[in-house]
Amino acid sequence: MxxxxxxxxxxxxxxxxxxxxxxxxxxxxxxxxxxxxxxxxxxxxxxxxxxxxxxxxxxxxxxxxxxxxxxxxxxxxxxxxxxxxxxxxxxxxxxxxxxxxxxxxxxxxxxxxxxxxxxxxxxxxxxxxSIRREPEIPEDLDLDANVTVAFEDLKRGITAADMVSDHVRFRTGTSDDGKIACYIEAEGDTDDVDLELTHEKLVAIDAAPDDGDSLFSLDYLKDIKKPIPKDAKVRIELGEEHPIKLHYGHTEMGDDALAGDCTVMLAPRISSE
Structure with a gap:
């Protein structure tokens, strides 16, 4: 050939x-x-x-x-x-x-x-x-936490975390009202960031307090978030020191129909603690 x-x-x-x-x-x-x-x-x-x-x-x-x-x-x-x-x-x-x-x-x-x-x-x-072989995104990962957030909240958490660190932690936990919440956190040498997305703030959540807790590279997340439509709802699958999956639909083309859908998976940074 x-x-x-x-x-x-x-x-x-x-x-x-x-x-x-x-x-x-x-x-x-x-x-x-x-x-x-x-x-x-x-x-x-x-x-x-x-x-x-x-x-x-x-x-x-x-x-x-x-x-x-x-x-x-x-x-x-x-x-x-x-x-x-x-x-x-x-x-x-x-x-x-x-x-x-x-x-x-x-x-x-x-x-x-x-x-x-x-x-x-x-x-x-x-x-x-000549192009690298396409991977299969695994479907059998132990990602028990399913959280859907408005993209603007996800963007806000990533942007704030980038002010203090190179990595960001996503986890589920219990807020002061006793309901399940999602947290986006970063720890720097001197400053810390903690964004709490309460049950009322989330679009949807299906998780227990300890279902998700993983650390990820901000360099990747900053690039990944750029193409996501500003009005998108992003479904996050999260586990314990497992990859994170982000699912979102493309721009609406009318009648609430979406132009397509995207899944992004990012490997975690395993904690040394």
Missing amino acids: SDAEAVVEETETSAGFKAIGEQRFFAEYFEQFDALADEMKLHLNDGGLFGIVVDPASVGMVRNSLDREALEHYSATGGVIGLNISRMLDILGMGKSGDLVELTLDTETRKLHIQVDGLSYTLALIDPD
Whole structure:
């Protein structure tokens, strides 16, 4: 197989790929991958776009989808293409949120043609076989705490923790009123931060006081939170010195329907105490 032929897997099924949609949906979709990786395998599924990436240190993973219903036009019956994520975002950045973006796969040149706000760009693709193998996000972890928070509260806790430390602790506990609460905490050399999200403040909670208590790198969380829509509700799965999972839906496209969904998993920093 030549390099050109290897750029697109299953070329017969991916030959008809074409997608047209608002810039904001494509940009939000690729931004979460960009937080962890430089390259990705983009799956051109019948139901929409799909991908999984892991960062080079295998600390963070993201599984992300963009549903075909969010787009003005979508046609694809399968296949995988490899692409540079930051290059794709640079091209999308040439347009505005509501601009229509058109993606078309050229089967002759094995390149992706992108049109946005009068700009035409031909993006050279990457051999999918040369991109790091996609991980499976484990589903059988012992994550007993399920907490749903408004993104603004999650962002506030991460931002405050970053003022005093390189790491942040998520845990469940009991507030002064005796109800289960979620805590976002950080301890610095001189200063401490403690954000209490009481039962009334949370969107939902299914946890016992000691179900969740883990420490995580703020460098990862700061990047991960950037693409999350400001009005999103984020469901957090948490355990005892276990990975954390963050689940959220993409921007609403009308009638409370979401453009897709994303799951991010981050490995913990095991406490030395």
